[in-house]
Amino acid sequence: MNLGALRSHNTALVLDLLRTAGPSGISRLELAERTGLTPQAVSKITARLRLDGLVAEAGRRASTGGKPRTVLRLVPEAGHAVGLHLDRDELTAVLCDLTGAVVAERRAPLDLGAGADTVVEGAAREVEALSGSPLALPGGSPLALLGVGVALPGPLDHTRGVLHRVTGFPEWSGFPLRDVLARRLGTAVVVDKDTNAAALDVAVRGAGPSASFACLHLGTGLGAGLVLGGTVHRGARTGAGEFGHQVVQLDGPPCECGNRGCVEALCLAAVDRGDVAGAARVLGVAAANLVALLDIDVLLLGGRTVAAHEEEFVRGVGAVIEERARREGADRAVPVRVAPGGARGVAEGAAQLLLAPLFGRGDG
Amino acid sequence: MNLGALRSHNTALVLDLLRTAGPSGISRLELAERTGLTPQAVSKITARLRLDGLVAEAGRRASTGGKPRTVLRLVPEAGHAVGLHLDRDELTAVLCDLTGAVVAERRAPLDLGAGADTVVEGAAREVEALSGSPLALPGGSPLALLGVGVALPGPLDHTRGVLHRVTGFPEWSGFPLRDVLARRLGTAVVVDKDTNAAALDVAVRGAGPSASFACLHLGTGLGAGLVLGGTVHRGARTGAGEFGHQVVQLDGPPCECGNRGCVEALCLAAVDRGDVAGAARVLGVAAANLVALLDIDVLLLGGRTVAAHEEEFVRGVGAVIEERARREGADRAVPVRVAPGGARGVAEGAAQLLLAPLFGRGDG
DNA sequence: CCCACTTAAGCAACGCTGTTGCCAAAGTGC
DNA sequence: GCACTTTGGCAACAGCGTTGCTTAAGTGGG
Numbered sequence: 193m194n195l196g197a198l199r200s201h202n203t204a205l206v207l208d209l210l211r212t213a214g215p216s217g218i219s220r221l222e223l224a225e226r227t228g229l230t231p232q233a234v235s236k237i238t239a240r241l242r243l244d245g246l247v248a249e250a251g252r253r254a255s256t257g258g259k260p261r262t263v264l265r266l267v268p269e270a271g272h273a274v275g276l277h278l279d280r281d282e283l284t285a286v287l288c289d290l291t292g293a294v295v296a297e298r299r300a301p302l303d304l305g306a307g308a309d310t311v312v313e314g315a316a317r318e319v320e321a322l323s324g325s326p327l328a329l330p331g332g333s334p335l336a337l338l339g340v341g342v343a344l345p346g347p348l349d350h351t352r353g354v355l356h357r358v359t360g361f362p363e364w365s366g367f368p369l370r371d372v373l374a375r376r377l378g379t380a381v382v383v384d385k386d387t388n389a390a391a392l393d394v395a396v397r398g399a400g401p402s403a404s405f406a407c408l409h410l411g412t413g414l415g416a417g418l419v420l421g422g423t424v425h426r427g428a429r430t431g432a433g434e435f436g437h438q439v440v441q442l443d444g445p446p447c448e449c450g451n452r453g454c455v456e457a458l459c460l461a462a463v464d465r466g467d468v469a470g471a472a473r474v475l476g477v478a479a480a481n482l483v484a485l486l487d488i489d490v491l492l493l494g495g496r497t498v499a500a501h502e503e504e505f506v507r508g509v510g511a512v513i514e515e516r517a518r519r520e521g522a523d524r525a526v527p528v529r530v531a532p533g534g535a536r537g538v539a540e541g542a543a544q545l546l547l548a549p550l551f552g553r554g555d556g
Numbered sequence: 557m558n559l560g561a562l563r564s565h566n567t568a569l570v571l572d573l574l575r576t577a578g579p580s581g582i583s584r585l586e587l588a589e590r591t592g593l594t595p596q597a598v599s600k601i602t603a604r605l606r607l608d609g610l611v612a613e614a615g616r617r618a619s620t621g622g623k624p625r626t627v628l629r630l631v632p633e634a635g636h637a638v639g640l641h642l643d644r645d646e647l648t649a650v651l652c653d654l655t656g657a658v659v660a661e662r663r664a665p666l667d668l669g670a671g672a673d674t675v676v677e678g679a680a681r682e683v684e685a686l687s688g689s690p691l692a693l694p695g696g697s698p699l700a701l702l703g704v705g706v707a708l709p710g711p712l713d714h715t716r717g718v719l720h721r722v723t724g725f726p727e728w729s730g731f732p733l734r735d736v737l738a739r740r741l742g743t744a745v746v747v748d749k750d751t752n753a754a755a756l757d758v759a760v761r762g763a764g765p766s767a768s769f770a771c772l773h774l775g776t777g778l779g780a781g782l783v784l785g786g787t788v789h790r791g792a793r794t795g796a797g798e799f800g801h802q803v804v805q806l807d808g809p810p811c812e813c814g815n816r817g818c819v820e821a822l823c824l825a826a827v828d829r830g831d832v833a834g835a836a837r838v839l840g841v842a843a844a845n846l847v848a849l850l851d852i853d854v855l856l857l858g859g860r861t862v863a864a865h866e867e868e869f870v871r872g873v874g875a876v877i878e879e880r881a882r883r884e885g886a887d888r889a890v891p892v893r894v895a896p897g898g899a900r901g902v903a904e905g906a907a908q909l910l911l912a913p914l915f916g917r918g919d920g
Numbered sequence: 921c922c923c924a925c926t927t928a929a930g931c932a933a934c935g936c937t938g939t940t941g942c943c944a945a946a947g948t949g950c
Numbered sequence: 951g952c953a954c955t956t957t958g959g960c961a962a963c964a965g966c967g968t969t970g971c972t973t974a975a976g977t978g979g980g
Contacts, residue, residue: 193569194593194967195937198562202938205557220958229558233938235958252947258956259946347884357885404792416849420789427784427851428768434848437884439841442805442822450883458806477803484798485780485846487791519814520711520801521721558938559966566967584929597967599929616976622927623975 202229204552206237208401210247210266211291211551217250219261238264246270246290266290271336271550274319275543277386278311278344280304280360280412284536285318288543290550292396294536298322304361312369315342316376339380341545342369343389343538345413350430353383382545386538387433390494391417392424393533393541396548404488407531408435408479410505411495414456420486424554438478460497468501472508479509480516483526494531502530566593568916570601572765574611574630575655575915581614583625602628610634610654630654635700635914638683639907641750642675642708644668644724644776648900649682652907654914656760658900662686668725676733679706680740703744705909706733707753707902709777714794717747746909750902751797754858755781756788757897757905760912768852771895772799772843774869775859778820784850788918802842824861832865836872843873844880847890858895866894 205227209218220238224231241247250265268289277284283302287295298318304311319340346364347356353370374381384392391407399405399419407417416435418425426432436456437449444453445461455478462471479491491513498505510528517525533540548554569591573582584602588595605611614629632653641648647666651659662682668675683704710722717734738745748756755771763769763783771781780799782789790796800820801813808817809825819842826835843855855877862869874892881889897904912918 193562193565195562195935196967198557198559198937198966201557221956230939231958232940232960236938239959255947256956257948257954259958261957418849420784420791425784425850428853429851431886432849432851434851434884437848437880438845440803440806442808442817442838442841444806451880453806474806477806481802481845482849484801485782485796485849486789487793487796487798489792516801516815520798559964560938562937562966585927594968595929596931596969600967603930619976620927621925621977623929623977625928 201552202227202233203237203241204550205229206234207241207246207266208551208553210264213265214291215250215265217263217265219253219263221261223264244270268293271338271547272323273338273543273546274323274340275389275539275541275545276315276319276340276342277389277539277542278302278304278315278342279386279538280345283315283318284539285315285322286536286539286543287322288540288547290547292540292544292547294540296322297536297539304358304364308364308367308372312372312376316373319377337379338546338550339382340373340377341389341542342373342381342383343386343542343545344369344383345386345415347431347434348383348385350382350384350388350426353381355383356431380546384542384545385415385417385433387415387417388424388426389417389538389541389545390531390533391419391541392544392548392554393537394492394531395419395422395424396541396544396551396553398532401553403490404486405490405492406479406482406486406488407492407494408475408498409495409531410459410475410493410497414459414475414495416482418486420488422553435478435482438481440474440478440481463497468504469508472501472505473512475505476509476512479528480513483513484516488526491526491528492531493528494533494537498530499535506530565916566591566597567601567605568914569593570598571605571610571630572915572917574628577629578655579614579629581627581629583617583627585625587628608634632657635702635911636687637702637907637910638687638704639753639903639905639909640679640683640704640706641753641903641906642666642668642679642706643750643902644709647679647682648903649679649686650900650903650907651686652904652911654911656904656908656911658904660686661900661903668722668728672728672731672736676736676740680737683741701743702914703746703910704737704741705753705906706737706745706747707750707906707909708733708747709750709779711795711798712747712749714746714748714752714790717745719747720795744910748906748909749779749781749797751779751781752788752790753781753902753905753909754895754897755783755905756908756912756918757901758856758895759783759786759788760905760908760915760917762896765917767854768850769854769856770843770846770850770852771856771858772839772862773859773895774823774839774857774861778823778839778859780846782850782852784852786917799842799846802845804838804842804845827861832868833872836865836869837876839869840873840876843892844877847877848880852890855890855892856895857892858897858901862894863899870894 224234250263252260268291271290275286283300285298346358355367358364370381370383387409402422414436416433437454439453441453447454447457458474459471514525584598588598614627616624632655635654639650647664649662711720719731722728734745734747751773766786778800780797801818803817805817811818811821822838823835878889
């Protein structure tokens with residue numbers, strides 16, 4: 193590591209605190225305290241950031257007996273990213289500013305079975321419609337677009353941006369989505385699983401820089417996004433988080449994956465027959481396995497199926513986890529909550545695939 | 557992060573490569589290539605290390621047409637650490653030099669039920685007998701002792717060095733082992749779970765600095781040591797790796813933990829009735845769950861019970877994982893191997909709790 | 921044997937980092 | 951209005967890795 197790396201590391205640290213502070217801003221001295229840098233170092237870093245237009249002064253705090261602190265604020269319009277959520281039947285595209293706030297949004301029906309070229313072209317048009325062509329802000333000033341993040345279900349290679357397979361659509365196997373879309377749009381493109389995007393969104397927005405949690409997403413399938421020590425855990429071949437086919441019942445009922453006793457099959461079967469409490473209990477057992485294995489801070493539940501019965505799922509899963517924690521003599525059980533972000537969270541997380549690295553978040 | 561942190565980071569990088577190179581050593585230019593630093597920076601860093609006595613020149617390589625490269629080597633005697641493995645019925649203590657090689661070893665029977673004071677005093681005497689009193693090398697030169705690492709079963713708080721409970725010995729609950737032993741010995745003490753120590757040993761010795769793997773330990777109990785991205789994953793409250801009570805059979809046979817269908821119970825019951833293949837299959841299902849969730853590189857099996865039937869366990873667990881990988885259409889399954897290190901691996905890993913940080917390993 | 925060539929590694933100067941010491945700016949409060 | 955407190959920039963500095971050059975120590979052809 194050399195001096196340049198040191199500089200960008202500390203700059204990211206400062207930017208992250210500015211982002212977290214939001215519109216109310218943060219003073220130089222507070223930045224110094226929180227980063228562990230000296231006030232003078234912070235002054236130099238923020239001076240550079242102000243020159244680059246990323247940071248601006250925004251009023252002052254009340255005096256505490258001396259010169260009042262000058263408040264600094266991130267300039268939201270200094271950069272943008274597009275987040276694209278390709279779900280099985282719907283496309284959601286959001287344009288986010290530097291702070292991650294959604295500036296514009298578009299939705300369109302989507303048929304993943306229509307073939308790669310058609311889907312890519314349709315998605316590209318939505319991105320262009322969202323970000324303007326040529327890319328410009330409503331005011332006319334050029335829109336600094338960092339790139340496009342794409343989130344979609346199914347196993348894929350995050351580092352290369354290649355899809356492995358999308359359940360039910362074998363024609364997508366091996367499709368190099370990142371490179372195709374990047375060439376079509378002329379921008380940087382990052383591809384990730386929808387569960388990872390949802391987890392990244394929470395990690396960047398709601399959690400501290402070293403939080404650990406899991407987002408369980410129950411919709412047409414069941415998957416998990418894992419955040420360990422503040423960064424999305426993708427694993428050696430970026431395939432981590434395959435939670436749906438965790439076996440919780442040896443020789444249980446067959447799953448469409450070919451195995452037996454998978455949580456996903458058991459859980460969805462229970463939902464289908466109207467037994468939400470049973471589904472929550474099965475999900476809770478698998479979730480408790482995960483909590484015990486990884487010792488995370490919080491467990492978040494999301495996805496359409498959970499959204500339809502929020503209270504029952506939170507209560508049911510929480511009960512299983514509390515019971516296990518009590519048996520193990522732990523001080524307190526890991527809390528279970530509904531994942532914030534809602535339906536748009538995945539698309540926002542997709543945009544964060546490009547925004548988060550600026551703030552030293554997400555990848556470590 | 558300031559300049560001092562940058563310096564120690566790069567120094568650790570260089571030291572780690574020197575350690576990995578072993579007695580055959582490594583040249584300055586190779587260090588430069590591998591670290592990404594310039595040759596001149598490496599020269600400066602290694603000059604400091606030679607002044608401190610940590611590094612020495614050790615011959616030269618064959619010339620490739622010009623001046624031959626000077627080989628540098630870590631000086632093993634420049635530092636030592638003691639590793640202490642408190643198992644249920646036996647104590648193992650090793651004295652390791654900077655390279656992690658075992659310089660001396662002691663074993664003694666142990667009765668964890670004899671009470672904290674007795675056990676601590678016995679352990680302290682073993683450490684003193686091992687490292688000399690006053691601490692000195694056989695030659696008479698002072699032995700630079702970095703500290704003592706202690707590995708033992710059961711959940712505990714790694715950061716505070718306090719035991720939560722040792723199964724079967726309730727009198728240990730809440731015992732501040734680290735502070736008591738540190739005061740008694742007058743050295744730094746670090747406490748960790750035996751499974752984490754075993755995993756750390758493998759991470760430091762056999763694996764690259766960003767390897768991901770799991771060590772499953774099957775003995776009187778079943779636990780896992782997780783190494784993710786080169787560092788031991790301990791989780792938010794340093795309780796991660798509780799693998800034995802992963803539920804793989806809803807409403808299965810009761811486990812002594814009070815739950816039902818835990819892998820540990822199923823697995824050990826199968827072993828007890830002589831059904832090693834069945835035990836391996838159950839372990840394989842839970843291991844496959846772990847592999848799918850975390851996407852690790854390798855799965856390592858260890859512990860007394862595995863040692864007694866190595867081939868059958870490796871084959872049986874491997875079969876389950878391969879079958880699941882084939883169903884998921886993966887290129888190749890995660891390999892399953894016997895954990896290297898053997899019976900002494902845990903004690904050596906305990907010593908690495910103090911050695912590894914010097915090389916930027918283990919904790920990140 | 922000598923001399924041109926190649927490769928390794930140290931010396932010196934440099935640019936840049938965060939740090940320290942100092943001072944001007946901008947408030948409060950008696 | 952003046953003493954005091956606090957903020958934050960300016961200037962000098964130590965220390966990091968980098969660059970340019972020199973010296974050391976080999977090989978190999980004539």
